[in-house]
Amino acid sequence: MARKIGSRYTAHQLLGRGSAGSVWLGDGPEGPVAIKLLREDLAADQELVGRFVQERTALLGLEHPHIVTVRDLVVDGNDLALVMDAVRGTDLRTRLDSAHRLAPAAAAAIVADIADALAFAHKAGVVHRDVKPENILLDMSGTPGRAGEHPALLTDFGVAKLIDSPRSTPTGRSTKIIGTPDYCAPEIVEGLPPRAAVDIYALATVLYELLAGFTPFGGGHPGAILRRHVTETVVPLPGIPEELWQLLLQCLAKAPASRLRASELAERLREMAPLLDGLPALEVDEPQPEPAGEGEAAGEEPVTGAAPRGAVSLVPTAPGKDSGRDTHTSMRVPGVDELSGGAHGTARVPRAPGAPRPGSARAREAALRRRRLRTGVGAGVAVVILAVAGWLVAGGDDSDSGAEQTGTAAVTSG
Template identity: 75%
Template sequence: MARKIGSRYTANQILGRGSAGTVWLGEGPEGPVAVKLLREDLASDQELVGRFVQERTALLGLDHPNVVSVRDLVVDGNDLALVMNLVRGTDLRTRLDRDRRLAPEAAVAIVADVADGLAAAHAAGIVHRDVKPENILLDMQGPLGPGGAHPALLTDFGVAKLIDSPRRTRATKIIGTPDYLAPEIVEGLPPRAAVDIYALATVLYELLAGFTPFGGGHPGAVLRRHVTETVAPLPGIPDELWQLLVQCLAKAPASRLRASELAARLRELLPMLAGMPPLDVDEPDPELDEEPETPTGEQPPPSGEPVRRRGAVPLVPGAKPADSNRDTHTSMRVPAPDELAGGARGTARVPRPAGARRPGSARHKAIARRRRIALSAGTVVLVAAVGAGAWWATSGDDAGATPQDTRTSAPATP
C-alpha cells in the first residue's frame, strides 16, 4: 500500500525491515528512491528530531561513489525519513547467506570499496558506527571488479548517531551491533573513526571465514570477547593479509590504519589473491563454546547431551527477540569492568580445518568428559569383577585347605 512521505515522495513497496525502521522503494521528483522510515517511537522523540535536522547538512554533503547518497531528510508529522539513492542490487548479508564465504580476491575488493567510502566520510567528520554486511550494498548494474566482485556501497550513514541521543542512551548504554563493536565502544568511550575500521576488518574476516571473530552466543559474551580475547588466525590466507587484519582489529584505536590507508593496502594485495578459492574452515559452535552454570532449581541435562545457552535477548525496547547478534542499532548496557574481566583471556573461537574437532572446545571437553565417565564406570565394573573372582577363588581354596595353607593367606599376627 502506497503512502506519502512528506510532500515530495511516495513510498510504494517495502524492501526490508530493521530494528531502527523500514526501507521502502519510493518515488520522488527525480525518479526512484529508497526511503528509510524510522520507527514511530523514534519519530515522536523531539530531541532526536532536533538532532536529525542538525545532521542534515553533513549527510546531504556526503557524496562518493562508494556511499549511498542521502538526497533528503523528511520531518512530517509522525514521519521521520531519510531519502537515499536507490541501488539496484542486494546487500552483502544476502550474498553471505547464499555463499557462506567469498574468495579472498572478491572479499578484499569489496572491503577496499567500503574503505574508500569511509575515507570520504571520515574526512567530512562523519563516523558511520554500524558498519556490517547488512549496510553494505552490492550494485548489480555496476562493472565487475577483481574476483568478479560487484561495486560496494556503504549505506545508513547517520542513523546510529541519530538514535544515540544522550537522553535515550545516557552514559550507561552503547549503540551498535554486538558482533562488530570496537572494544572502546564496549568500554563506554566515545566513538571515533577507528571504530569503523575495526568493524570493517570484522566484516573482512567474516567474508573470508564465514563467521565473525568474536561473535556467537549471548550478546554479553560477545562484548566481553571484543575486550579480552585475541583474534584467532585464519589458516590458508597470505601472511600479508593476515597482518593487515590483525592491525585493524587491534584493541588500541591508535594502532589501526586509517580508512584511506586500509583501502590502498588492500588493493596492493589483490594480485597475490587472484585465483585463490574460498577458505575451507569450520565455524566454532556458538552454542557450545561456553557452558553456563545450571540455574538454581533446574536439573542438569542428561549425561551426553550438550549444554545449550538461551537464545539472544531483545536489546531494543519493543524489538522482537532474535537469534542473531546482527540486529541494527541495538542498545545495550555498558558492561562493568568486572564483567569484562570475566572469562578466559586468550584466543576466542578458533577456526579449524573442515571436519576437524577443535581441541579445547566445549564439545571436545564434553566428549572427553563422557569418555572419562565411561572409563570410570568400566573400571568400577572391572574392579568388582576382580574382587568377586578373588573371593570365589579364596572360598574355593579354603574349603579344602589345610590349617597351614589357611595361615599362609592370612595376615601375619604380631
C-alpha cells in the same frame, strides 16, 4: 498501496523492516528513491527529531561513488524519513548467506570499496558507527572490477547516532553501547566516545567474516560477545597469505591508535590484489556454538530492544525478511569486573560438547572446585606424613623420646 511521504515523495513497495523502521521503494521529483521510514514512536521523540535536523547538513553532504547518497530528510507529522538513492542489487548479508564465504580477492575488493567510502566520511568528520554486511550494498548495475565483484556501497550513515544517541557521564564516557555486538570495537564496549577507528575495526570484522564465514568474536549471549572484543585474541585463519593476515590483525588491534586509517586500508588491499588473485575460498571449521545461558551465568544482562537479523535493504530485488540474529543493540557498558572475567587466550577455541568456554563463569567455578579439591588432598597427605613421622620418632631411643616428641609436635603445629 501508495503512501505519501512529505509533499515530494511517494512510497510504493515495502522492501523490508528492521530495528529502526521500514524501507520502501518510491518516487520523487528526480526519479526512483529508497525511503527509510523511521518508527512512529521515534517520530514522536522531540529530542530525536532535533538530532535528525542537526544531522541533516552532514548527511546530505556525503556524496561519494561508494556511499548510498542521502537525498533528503523528511519531518512531516508522524513521518520521519531518510530519502536515499535506490540501488539495483543486493546487500552483502544476502550474498554471504548464499555463498557462505568469499574468495580472498573478492572479499578484499568489496572491503577496499567500503574503506574508500569511510575515508571520505572520516575526512568530513562523520563516523558511521554501524558498519556490517547488512549496511553494505552491491550495485549490480555497476561495472565489475578486477575480482569480478560489482561496486560496493555503504549505507545508513548516521542512523545509529540519530536513533540511539547515548548519554555521557561527566568523565565523557558513554553509559550505553550503540551498534551491533559482533562488530563493536573494544573502546565502544569500554564506554569511550566513538572515533573513526571504530569503523576500521568493524570493517576488518566484516573482512574476517567474508573470509571465514563467521565473525571473530561472535556467538552466544551479546554480553559475552562484547567482553570477547575486549579480552580475547583473534582465531587465526589458515590458508590466507601472511600479508593479508597481518593487515587483519592490525585493523583488529585493541588499541585504536594501532589500526590503519581507512585510506591506508584501501590502498593496502589493492596493492595485494595480485597476491590474492586465483586463491579459492578458505575451508575453515566453524567454532562450536556457545552453550545456552552462559552469558547470563557470567552476570550479563539480557539485551533489550535487539532486532532480528534480516537486512533492511535499500534495493528492490532483495526481499525483506527477519531471522534470529541481533543486528542493532543498545546495552549498558559492562563493569570492570565483567570485562576482566573473560579469557585472555584465543576466542572460541574448539572444546568438547557441554564443556564450559575458557574464562566463563562455569569454567571459573569448575577451576575453583579443582583447586579446593587439590588443596584438601594435599593437606590430608601432609597430615598422614607427619603422623607417620611422629610414630617412628616415638618408637626410637627412650632417652631421646621427649625431645623427639617435642620436635614432632612443633613441626605438626607449624
